[in-house]
Amino acid sequence: MAGTKTFTMIKPDATGAGHTGKIIDRIIGAGFSLKAMKLTQLTREDAESFYAVHRERPFFGELVEYMTSGPIVAAILEKDNAVEDFRTLIGATNPAEAAEGTIRKEFAESIAANAVHGSDSDENAAIEGAFFFSTRETV
Ligand code: IDP
Ligand code: MG
Numbered sequence: 001m002a003g004t005k006t007f008t009m010i011k012p013d014a015t016g017a018g019h020t021g022k023i024i025d026r027i028i029g030a031g032f033s034l035k036a037m038k039l040t041q042l043t044r045e046d047a048e049s050f051y052a053v054h055r056e057r058p059f060f061g062e063l064v065e066y067m068t069s070g071p072i073v074a075a076i077l078e079k080d081n082a083v084e085d086f087r088t089l090i091g092a093t094n095p096a097e098a099a100e101g102t103i104r105k106e107f108a109e110s111i112a113a114n115a116v117h118g119s120d121s122d123e124n125a126a127i128e129g130a131f132f133f134s135t136r137e138t139v
Pocket of ligand 2: 118119120
């Protein structure tokens, strides 16, 4: 059975462009509830660790530079079928390929600066949520 939690970040391009509130509104409007949320900025060590799975990819350096370039909003979200439904809401990694009405179609600047993160599995949702939040910080 699909899990009920996912993890997201509003990335530096979107926070910097003043899109934080609009993106949160879209997420809540799509039926997700906020279980935890914080504004923070990733250190290089944080970003390298969070994206360790992409270490060997050619864009890793660019990704770490970008993700440390400004504030991010991290959040744990709850909804039935959370991981899959959130990936549908945000759209394809490359905004040029993202469907109409998706968050990345509306707010992303490029394949790197693509406005939001969404976990790709229930297992990663739990790992990524725990990277940012203790049980004490989750409602
Ligand atoms: P996802 O965020 O849609 O799950 P992933 O393949 O997991 O996409 O890649 C993680 C992040 O790395 C992307 O959200 C994007 O910020 C960045 N990224 C992915 N592919 C590229 C690329 O080809 N060039 C630059 N950055 C990329
Ligand atoms: Mg991914």
